[in-house]
Amino acid sequence: MNLKHLKKTHTQQLDQSDCGVACLLSIIKFYNGNQSLEKLRELSGTTKQGTTMLGLYQVAIQLGFTAEGCEADIKALIDHKQPVILHLLLEDKLQHYIVCYGYTEKEGFLIGDPSKGIYFLTINELEKIWVSKTCLILEPNENFITEKTDKKAQIKWFLDLLKEDYKLIWISILLGVFIAGLGMSMALFSQKLIDDILPSRNIKKLISGISLLTILLLARVAIAILRQYFSLRQSKDFNNRINNSFISSLLHLPKSFFDSRKTGDLVARLNDIQRIQSVIRMLSSTLIIDVLVAIISLVFLFGYSWKLGLISLLSLPIYFFIIYRNNKIIIESQTEIMQSYAINESNYINTIQGISTIKNDNKQTVFKQLNEHIFANYQEKIFNLGKINITLSWQSGLASLIFSISILIYTSIQVFNKEIKMGELMAILGIVGSLLPSIANLALISIPINEAKIAFNRMYEFASIKKENEEGAEISEINKISIQNLSFRFGGRTELFHDLNIEIKKGRFTAIVGESGSGKSTIGQILQRFYSFENGNIVINDKYQLQEIGLKNYRDLLGVIPQEITIFNGNVIDNILLGTSDSPENLLNFIQEYGFEHFFNQLPQGLATIIGEQGINLSGGQKQVIALARALYKKPQFLILDEATSAMDRNTENFTMNLFQKIKPNCAILFISHRLNILKNTADCIYILENKTISNSGNHQELIASPNFYSDYWEEKK
Numbered sequence: 208m209n210l211k212h213l214k215k216t217h218t219q220q221l222d223q224s225d226c227g228v229a230c231l232l233s234i235i236k237f238y239n240g241n242q243s244l245e246k247l248r249e250l251s252g253t254t255k256q257g258t259t260m261l262g263l264y265q266v267a268i269q270l271g272f273t274a275e276g277c278e279a280d281i282k283a284l285i286d287h288k289q290p291v292i293l294h295l296l297l298e299d300k301l302q303h304y305i306v307c308y309g310y311t312e313k314e315g316f317l318i319g320d321p322s323k324g325i326y327f328l329t330i331n332e333l334e335k336i337w338v339s340k341t342c343l344i345l346e347p348n349e350n351f352i353t354e355k356t357d358k359k360a361q362i363k364w365f366l367d368l369l370k371e372d373y374k375l376i377w378i379s380i381l382l383g384v385f386i387a388g389l390g391m392s393m394a395l396f397s398q399k400l401i402d403d404i405l406p407s408r409n410i411k412k413l414i415s416g417i418s419l420l421t422i423l424l425l426a427r428v429a430i431a432i433l434r435q436y437f438s439l440r441q442s443k444d445f446n447n448r449i450n451n452s453f454i455s456s457l458l459h460l461p462k463s464f465f466d467s468r469k470t471g472d473l474v475a476r477l478n479d480i481q482r483i484q485s486v487i488r489m490l491s492s493t494l495i496i497d498v499l500v501a502i503i504s505l506v507f508l509f510g511y512s513w514k515l516g517l518i519s520l521l522s523l524p525i526y527f528f529i530i531y532r533n534n535k536i537i538i539e540s541q542t543e544i545m546q547s548y549a550i551n552e553s554n555y556i557n558t559i560q561g562i563s564t565i566k567n568d569n570k571q572t573v574f575k576q577l578n579e580h581i582f583a584n585y586q587e588k589i590f591n592l593g594k595i596n597i598t599l600s601w602q603s604g605l606a607s608l609i610f611s612i613s614i615l616i617y618t619s620i621q622v623f624n625k626e627i628k629m630g631e632l633m634a635i636l637g638i639v640g641s642l643l644p645s646i647a648n649l650a651l652i653s654i655p656i657n658e659a660k661i662a663f664n665r666m667y668e669f670a671s672i673k674k675e676n677e678e679g680a681e682i683s684e685i686n687k688i689s690i691q692n693l694s695f696r697f698g699g700r701t702e703l704f705h706d707l708n709i710e711i712k713k714g715r716f717t718a719i720v721g722e723s724g725s726g727k728s729t730i731g732q733i734l735q736r737f738y739s740f741e742n743g744n745i746v747i748n749d750k751y752q753l754q755e756i757g758l759k760n761y762r763d764l765l766g767v768i769p770q771e772i773t774i775f776n777g778n779v780i781d782n783i784l785l786g787t788s789d790s791p792e793n794l795l796n797f798i799q800e801y802g803f804e805h806f807f808n809q810l811p812q813g814l815a816t817i818i819g820e821q822g823i824n825l826s827g828g829q830k831q832v833i834a835l836a837r838a839l840y841k842k843p844q845f846l847i848l849d850e851a852t853s854a855m856d857r858n859t860e861n862f863t864m865n866l867f868q869k870i871k872p873n874c875a876i877l878f879i880s881h882r883l884n885i886l887k888n889t890a891d892c893i894y895i896l897e898n899k900t901i902s903n904s905g906n907h908q909e910l911i912a913s914p915n916f917y918s919d920y921w922e923e924k925k
Contacts, residue, residue: 227251227258228322230292230304231267237290238347239586241354242270246668250698257302260294263343265698271351275344281330285310292343295336361667368449375441389427396420397637402630427655445487445807453477453666459674462737470556476669479662486659494652497645504642511627511635515617519642522610524849526650528603533595534653540592541658545665547585554581603650607643614639652741679757685764685844685875686713686748693743695729703729711875716867718878720917721896726878728770731847734769766843768851772830774822779814780808783836797840801866806832835863839870849879864889883917893917
């Protein structure tokens with residue numbers, strides 16, 4: 208067992224709430240995998256109270272482990288011989304986890320503890336603290352992705368994005384070669400001018416030399432402009448391509464991904480494109496020129512004097528040593544800046560979106576202080592990186608000064624000894640003047656490369672997440688949805704509901720009622736295929752499992768009015784059609800057929816009314832009317848209504864409920880609500896969700912005949 212390797216892979220000095228995911232991360236690294244602590248927190252449902260054993264089990268399964276939670280004893284632990292996560296209960300009743308890597312008779316159990324690091328425990332010592340005797344056994348299976356495999360996938364993803372740019376990049380590199388070669392012309396001309404042309408007093412030779420130099424320098428300028436054009440074109444094409452790839456990946460991720468992400472974090476990662484592109488541009492242009500300038504300069508210096516060339520060559524590692532000894536702290540600082548930027552962006556967006564609440568509660572001062580704190584923390588991270596750069600600058604500057612003075616002293620002595628001419632001295636100093644900036648650039652290039660690497664890894668983290676599976680059977684109608692023994696829980700949390708049995712049919716108005724937080728809306732989200740359930744089945748038309756139907760096909764048959772209505776920038780028409788191409792006549796016929804003209808005619812410009820960002824110019828009821836029109840425009844086979852009338856006035860609500868009765872013969876309707884009064888004369892079947900299951904079902908008359916959540920409501924109304 209390699210202790211040095213374990214100490215590198217084991218996370219130490221973390222917050223107590225992170226000890227579970229830290230142990231899991233250690234085992235992932237033990238098996239040469241790689242995950243971020245942030246991602247493990249998200250997948251396991253880690254809260255301030257910590258992580259449950261169930262949460263660790265669930266995330267381990269997702270990451271390619273064969274996992275088993277069980278009770279064991281010390282002897283079983285000795286015989287197992289593989290890393291195991293042990294659950295401890297501390298004196299203050301906090302949850303704590305450690306990793307047992309194995310046992311040897313000489314040293315005892317090798318323990319990895321997030322709060323203490325790596326150490327050994329005897330059998331008696333472990334028995335004393337491992338009172339629960341519960342553990343999580345993990346072994347990687349064929350679905351486990353090693354860091355090496357992941358790196359290969361990252362490189363392939365990046366090269367596929369860059370593939371179309373190869374031609375432009377090679378053109379830029381070739382032009383860079385010419386620029387680097389022509390850059391030496393001034394130094395060489397200085398030598399000829401001082402040692403040959405001026406002493407000869409030959410005007411023709413002087414004019415010819417200056418003319419040739421002018422042509423070469425003009426050619427260098429022209430080539431530089433041409434290279435800049437190709438670099439700019441490549442930058443535009445690459446940015447468009449990586450942006451399209453990122454957005455496409457993002458839009459096809461499961462909804463559960465967005466539930467745990469802040470908007471600012473997504474925006475910040477999109478901005479990482481610029482960091483990646485700037486490094487590509489640097490590698491394809493500046494880097495090539497700097498490498499060639501360094502090589503050509505060293506060749507010329509060796510040509511003048513092998514001692515001079517050797518001095519120059521031996522001095523170069525100093526620059527790289529200065530940079531690379533700070534490489535780790537630079538990477539950490541750059542990562543912190545990107546994370547702080549994402550937090551700052553999220554907080555800014557969150558503040559703007561909640562401006563009404565802030566003003567109503569007079570909390571401007573509170574949110575001002577919060578923004579000041581978060582932004583100050585972000586600026587502090589930038590300042591810390593700046594201090595590192597200042598340190599590198601003065602150290603590399605001092606090294607350059609010493610090197611330049613050394614070369615000047617050495618060559619001046621050679622001139623005194625008549626070993627070289629004055630023109631050669633000037634040429635050498637000119638070459639050294641080109642060499643030093645190039646070497647400094649080559650040494651410092653690791654900083655932007657590391658930054659781009661971090662940015663790339665952050666983007667790839669999203670791009671590599673498994674997309675929604677869109678393949679499946681094609682159906683043309685939905686006549687029946689059977690929910691059978693359904694159970695569900697969010698990651699790492701207790702069961703939200705279990706053993707649900709609900710039947711939804713075309714031609715029937717089905718309702719689900721229950722207390723807030725009982726899981727009503729989650730059922731709707733499961734039926735939209737936003738979440739996967741734990742146990743049970745959802746069968747469509749008595750034939751297909753829900754997940755067997757093609758996702759796009761299924762959602763084309765689905766109409767939804769969610770609790771939170773999303774209104775996009777644009778007018779009313781834009782928000783009904785959502786990009787669907789249709790003639791004005793068809794849209795007007797639809798609006799008249801369903802009776803929406805009364806509501807839309809009340810708006811200032813009717814259907815052409817600009818709604819404003821997030822529907823700022825609309826009331827809650829008007830938003831729900833637009834959402835209703837949007838859903839019905841699809842001619843859905845299955846309509847899910849989640850508190851669909853909660854913001855409507857009485858007349859609009861009556862219109863909506865009558866409209867549901869009108870479309871009911873051609874559509875299965877599921878109505879989720881806590882407003883029980885409107886269900887009395889509309890619902891064909893009402894399911895009561897309480898105590899984590901369906902406790903009762905039936906129509907209004909049947910339900911009020913026995914004591915339950917629904918009948919209690921009507922009893923109180925009397």
